[in-house]
Amino acid sequence: MVAAATKHTGQQALLLRFDEIDFADEFDGIWACGSLVHVARRDLHTVFSRFSRALKPNAVIYLSFKCGDTERMEEERFFNDMNEATLGLFLVGHPELKLVHQWITEDLRNYARGYQNVLNALVRRNEISESRGEAPGRASLYRVQRESRRSQPRTPTLEADSLVWPSETPNKSQPRRSTR
Numbered sequence: 001m002v003a004a005a006t007k008h009t010g011q012q013a014l015l016l017r018f019d020e021i022d023f024a025d026e027f028d029g030i031w032a033c034g035s036l037v038h039v040a041r042r043d044l045h046t047v048f049s050r051f052s053r054a055l056k057p058n059a060v061i062y063l064s065f066k067c068g069d070t071e072r073m074e075e076e077r078f079f080n081d082m083n084e085a086t087l088g089l090f091l092v093g094h095p096e097l098k099l100v101h102q103w104i105t106e107d108l109r110n111y112a113r114g115y116q117n118v119l120n121a122l123v124r125r126n127e128i129s130e131s132r133g134e135a136p137g138r139a140s141l142y143r144v145q146r147e148s149r150r151s152q153p154r155t156p157t158l159e160a161d162s163l164v165w166p167s168e169t170p171n172k173s174q175p176r177r178s179t180r
Contacts, residue, residue, distance in 0.1 A: 016046045019043050023054040030055065034065040037079055041071060044080070047173075054148035056123040060100065067104060082119050091123065101125050 005013035018039060030051055039047055051061055068081025080163075084102060091097055110142040 009144060011023050012136055018043075018050060021047075021050040025054075025056050027054050028056055030059075030061045032061060036063050038077070040078070041080055044090060045093055048090065048097065052096050052125055057125060057127040059125050061097075061123045061125075063121050063123065065119045066107070066117050070079055083090070084119065087119065087121060096126050097123050098126060107155055157178050 001013045002013045032051075036044070036047065055061065065082035066079055067083055067088070069086050071078070071080050073079070081150070087102070091099055093138050100122040102119065104117050104119055107116040107118050
């Protein structure tokens with residue numbers, strides 16, 4: 001998948017484990033579909049912190065979990081199930097992250113396991129992260145200079161439960177990275 005992403009985007013894509021994500025203000029969004037479900041709850045706060053640090057202000061994370069409130073093994077695979085309440089409890093520990101929208105869908109991939117619901121969520125990193133020592137309403141000089149070079153905002157907008165990204169011309173001198 002990394003090779004296909006690199007080929008189709010013309011940008012460098014990386015395959016990383018969650019504990020290898022060590023970026024700051026780098027990404028416009030993170031797509032964590034069906035991957036966080038395999039992270040133990042004791043490690044989930046660390047992953048959320050890494051995601052938060054890696055995201056640019058106002059960037060969005062899509063994440064999904066099987067619905068439930070337990071950690072379990074299924075056919076030798078670990079699952080961390082979440083519901084609206086358990087996800088909310090994790091987000092309380094990350095004031096820099098705000099739940100934008102959550103919804104439940106049916107997992108249509110494998111009926112052999114039986115009917116399963118999936119919790120989907122969009123979470124946005126606050127524009128200014130007070131936990132990183134920035135005063136509300138004041139961005140660092142570096143961020144202001146970087147933002148002023150953009151011809152239009154790159155943060156997605158939410159329309160009808162989908163992400164709409166403004167069109168842009170990527171800067172090919174700086175490769176984009178994928179966290180998956």
